[in-house]
Amino acid sequence: MKTKNKIDDILLNKIIKTAYGDSSFIVRIEIYFKMIISKKIKNLFLDYRYTAKAVHTIKLENIELQNLPNKEKKENNIITKFISLITLKPINISYVSIVLLLGVVGIFLLVNRSSDVNYTNAQLLQSEKELKYSLAIVGKIFSETEKKLNEDIVNNKIRRPIKIGFETINKLYN
Amino acid sequence: MLKQIKYNSLISQLKNKMFNYALFMVNNRMDAEDITQEVFIKLWNNFEKINLSKSKSWLLSTTHNLCIDYLRKRKKQMNDSTEINENTISKKENFLSDPEINYRRNILKDRINKSIKKLPNNLKCVFVLYEIEGFKYREISQALNFPINSVKVYLLRARKKLQEDLREFRYEN
Numbered sequence: 001m002k003t004k005n006k007i008d009d010i011l012l013n014k015i016i017k018t019a020y021g022d023s024s025f026i027v028r029i030e031i032y033f034k035m036i037i038s039k040k041i042k043n044l045f046l047d048y049r050y051t052a053k054a055v056h057t058i059k060l061e062n063i064e065l066q067n068l069p070n071k072e073k074k075e076n077n078i079i080t081k082f083i084s085l086i087t088l089k090p091i092n093i094s095y096v097s098i099v100l101l102l103g104v105v106g107i108f109l110l111v112n113r114s115s116d117v118n119y120t121n122a123q124l125l126q127s128e129k130e131l132k133y134s135l136a137i138v139g140k141i142f143s144e145t146e147k148k149l150n151e152d153i154v155n156n157k158i159r160r161p162i163k164i165g166f167e168t169i170n171k172l173y174n
Numbered sequence: 175m176l177k178q179i180k181y182n183s184l185i186s187q188l189k190n191k192m193f194n195y196a197l198f199m200v201n202n203r204m205d206a207e208d209i210t211q212e213v214f215i216k217l218w219n220n221f222e223k224i225n226l227s228k229s230k231s232w233l234l235s236t237t238h239n240l241c242i243d244y245l246r247k248r249k250k251q252m253n254d255s256t257e258i259n260e261n262t263i264s265k266k267e268n269f270l271s272d273p274e275i276n277y278r279r280n281i282l283k284d285r286i287n288k289s290i291k292k293l294p295n296n297l298k299c300v301f302v303l304y305e306i307e308g309f310k311y312r313e314i315s316q317a318l319n320f321p322i323n324s325v326k327v328y329l330l331r332a333r334k335k336l337q338e339d340l341r342e343f344r345y346e347n
Binding site: 013016017020047048051054055056057058060061062063080083085 | 179183189190191193194197207210279282283286287305306307330333334336337340341
């Protein structure tokens, strides 16, 4: 019985991680149940939680840098801010490129909207056939994705961890 | 022009983080300011050579190295009297809340700051970067050149050490 009350290193690490908000959902549940059972664990957790909260309230101080190699005057206009926002991360550049591309395509479609082209029946049938074919490909991809989602992701990544969690809870209760 | 804009955006994004990291490491506002200035001057001089996607980790490792250099150069520890106690305690208080609670909270923050500064360098840098500055394990590992597992172990040790240090204080209050 005494060995059960003793907090080993692994459990202590889990308590600390949970107190600092780092642990996974299952570990958190495990610790909360253990806290209900043992007052010692609860006190230890609250002790760490108190410190963690205090640590997380520490705010960063501001600094005003001088004598930096800013040869130009710092301009705070909208254009400068916009460019700096775009160039901040490479992903932003790709987003802007997509928006510009869509804009160009949109304008192109708008300009060419008025052109009247008369298609023959054969051309219309051919295009319908091609449309059906492409929709069939998309449908196949969707069905494969659904299959993968159901079999692989939902079963292995979601159901199993939940099952393990419930087993842990059952063990704790028993 | 583009270089200037990118440089300014990097500065505005990371200057406070770098400054606060230096402040925790060297424990002196003037030196922390000098280190931060030096880091950003180095950034300007090496701007073409640096991969922008890795600029964050470059800045962090440069700040860290400068702090270590500074600590090596500093021969004697600063006395408590000369130690500048102005690290990270917010001067803005909520005047509507209980003054006693504010007072206690400030004392605790002050004590935590002191305890963090007392940590060994490797534990302190990981703890400050993760808990206070919000960097991720991978970023810290890249910047400080530690394996990710070492970062996790150092963080855990730092948390335990901090707790031990604060236990005494908590029982007094």
